[in-house]
Amino acid sequence: MRLPDFDYELPEGRIAQEPLPRRDASRLLALDRATGALAHLRFSDLPRLLRAGDLLVLNDTRVVPARLRGKKETGGAVEALLLEREGGGREAPVHRCLLDASKPPRPGVRIDFGHGLRAEVLSRSGEGWSVRLTSEDGDPEAAALRAGAVPLPPYIRRAPGDPRSTLDVERYQTVYAAKPGAVAAPTAGLHFTADLLDRLRGLGVETARVTLHVGPGTFLPVRSERIEDHRMHAEAFDLPGETAEAIGRARRRGGRVVAVGTTVVRTLEGRASGDGSVAAGSGSCDLFIRPGHAFRAVDAMVTNFHLPRSTLLMLVCAFGGRERILAAYAEAVREGYRFYSYGDAMFVGWTP
Numbered sequence: 421m422r423l424p425d426f427d428y429e430l431p432e433g434r435i436a437q438e439p440l441p442r443r444d445a446s447r448l449l450a451l452d453r454a455t456g457a458l459a460h461l462r463f464s465d466l467p468r469l470l471r472a473g474d475l476l477v478l479n480d481t482r483v484v485p486a487r488l489r490g491k492k493e494t495g496g497a498v499e500a501l502l503l504e505r506e507g508g509g510r511e512a513p514v515h516r517c518l519l520d521a522s523k524p525p526r527p528g529v530r531i532d533f534g535h536g537l538r539a540e541v542l543s544r545s546g547e548g549w550s551v552r553l554t555s556e557d558g559d560p561e562a563a564a565l566r567a568g569a570v571p572l573p574p575y576i577r578r579a580p581g582d583p584r585s586t587l588d589v590e591r592y593q594t595v596y597a598a599k600p601g602a603v604a605a606p607t608a609g610l611h612f613t614a615d616l617l618d619r620l621r622g623l624g625v626e627t628a629r630v631t632l633h634v635g636p637g638t639f640l641p642v643r644s645e646r647i648e649d650h651r652m653h654a655e656a657f658d659l660p661g662e663t664a665e666a667i668g669r670a671r672r673r674g675g676r677v678v679a680v681g682t683t684v685v686r687t688l689e690g691r692a693s694g695d696g697s698v699a700a701g702s703g704s705c706d707l708f709i710r711p712g713h714a715f716r717a718v719d720a721m722v723t724n725f726h727l728p729r730s731t732l733l734m735l736v737c738a739f740g741g742r743e744r745i746l747a748a749y750a751e752a753v754r755e756g757y758r759f760y761s762y763g764d765a766m767f768v769g770w771t772p
Contacts, residue, residue: 472624473675485568601633608681720769
């Protein structure tokens with residue numbers, strides 16, 4: 421398939437710039453995967469779409485303050501998004517990162533991020549860079565946490581001193597976030613409240629967790645005209661034994677496995693067998709799900725509205741059907757839904 425097959429028109433005003441005052445007040449567009457029927461709900465109505473015996477699988481990754489703003493030794497401004505550690509010792513760790521500057525820095529250039537944190541550019545590989553971190557206190561990774569900011573996506577605009585930045589610290593994080601390591605939020609989970617999760621459990625809906633630390637594999641753009649030529653960046657995951665067992669129990673009792681977010685879908689499908697069971701384990705996930713994928717582990721999903729031409733939209737199209745998903749997106753635009761990370765949500769599956 422071609423990249424333009426996953427395009428759609430979105431007015432800029434539909435891109436949500438801040439979260440609603442209450443997480444579960446977001447709108448929820450429900451798409452019946454079998455019939456194509458649509459229903460307009462609120463996220464707090466999610467219990468109407470689930471039933472006793474279903475299993476809700478959550479991604480418990482925690483977003484780290486990975487965005488750093490600094491200056492090169494030449495005085496030019498630079499912004500870095502720290503990704504995974506590549507090596508080095510405690511006092512001079514080497515990290516992979518994305519760099520944004522008016523002129524790409526050369527190897528050997530030093531960057532001052534404040535808070536006693538500095539970086540030396542070592543090399544470039546594709547869209548990523550390798551940098552060596554040092555700090556005045558000898559603990560650069562701790563200094564990076566102090567100097568870093570919430571890694572909001574570029575379509576959410578925050579000027580220096582914007583009061584919404586304080587809100588972002590809490591709201592660009594799920595209420596069940598536990599394991600630090602993500603540089604972007606698993607946004608489908610942002611709509612859940614502790615009260616809503618309690619309500620679902622009270623209705624007999626079981627919950628389980630996986631961890632996938634969201635990184636470039638999730639959000640970097642597709643540049644290949646043929647989507648089959650795109651290669652995903654690997655992201656670290658962990659699928660605990662108790663979650664694999666919970667999926668087995670759900671299968672035996674006839675319940676559905678409902679993935680909260682595309683990261684959960686990729687984690688489960690990457691470990692799935694033909695009978696719908698999944699294997700526990702941890703490692704790296706670079707699974708690129710696109711139309712034609714045979715889903716084995718996931719029966720329904722909760723997801724946000726995603727960018728045109730993104731791997732996230734391709735995954736949702738693979739699950740719900742490209743024509744039906746794009747028609748649902750067009751309906752959401754007409755009805756004034758809010759899009760992207762702080763926007764509204766979809767439920768794609770069959771209703772009980």
